[in-house]
Amino acid sequence: MENKTNIRLTAAEMSCLWTQFINDTLAVCVNTHFLNKVEDNEVSPIIEWTLNEAKNNLSIMNDIFTKEKFPLPIGFTEQDVNTQAPKLFSDTFVIMYLRQMSILAMAASSAALGLVTRPDVVAFHKRVLAKGVELQDKTRELMLIQGTYVRPPYISTPDKVDFVEREQFLAGFFGKKRALTSVEVTHLFLNIQTNAIGKALITGFAQTAKTDEVKQYLLRGKELSQKYIDIFSNFLIKEDLPAPMSWDSSVTDSTSSVFSDKLIMFHISAMIAAGVGNFGMAMAASPRKDLGLKYASLIPEISLYAEDGAKIMIKHGWMEEPPQADDRKDLSKG
Known part of the structure; x- marks a missing residue:
């Protein structure tokens, strides 16, 4: 065998x-x-x-x-x-x-x-x-x-099974907006929570990073995280639903270097990649137009931030190259 x-x-x-x-x-x-x-x-x-x-x-x-x-x-x-x-x-x-x-x-x-x-x-x-x-x-x-686990918001249990009958279900910019679906609430909660964790992590890293270039990059990421938290929380608050807590107070006042700037940049880049994926899934699962288009508008912004991070890593020789396919044109040159 x-x-x-x-x-x-x-x-x-x-x-x-x-x-x-x-x-x-x-x-x-x-x-x-x-x-x-x-x-x-x-x-x-x-x-x-x-x-x-x-x-x-x-x-x-x-x-x-x-x-x-x-x-x-x-x-x-x-x-x-x-x-x-x-x-x-x-x-x-x-x-x-x-x-x-x-x-x-x-x-x-x-x-x-x-x-x-x-x-x-x-x-x-x-x-x-x-x-x-x-x-x-x-x-x-x-x-x-x-007692530190934060559950997603509760909504009422449906009385019966319903089917969508009007295109108003997709609306979001003009006229009356329908209430958020449980799926949309779930993705909003997830994206607030992940950005809150990311913001706290970035805060700690920014306090302890060695190079000014990395510090400035992290501070920019902290601002973006807070921006996304505010945007997504606003959708929930308008529906009288609670938003997840902040983790800012979980960072100590230490400024001593803990992790290398190489590790910090890789870790943040990996979390950004996960964030882009979360935005994409949320956009696909959010039929209400104002919500879906909001996710779509944020993906280019966070992708540009990720690209700037990659440039910093390449500049300092911190980006390890993954396995690559053979370059047949280069090999044929002999």
């Missing part, structure tokens, strides 16, 4: 493994700092578990890459984190941050499982998905116990 692990890695498998490797090296750095500074005895075991699972992932991927004679990505190392730096984020924020990271991990591994075929790579991404679900459960349960 054919040994399917001898089959070469496809472009999709290379991409998913390479990206996961970089992300797990970042997770090791970030959680090492969290674990060194944690004060809450209930939070500490979750951070330690997350750190160990990231290390286990790296060990598995190391074996796959070595077997394939694939050069190990550099990602981030102990040089990218200052373990002696003072505490930067509250333990409450750390749990919320880990919950958000579990959501991203579940999304990435689910997407990977739709693309990968080699049994060892499939098994690895199943493991990542399972651990992402487990981390989500751990953080949710603790936040519920500690």
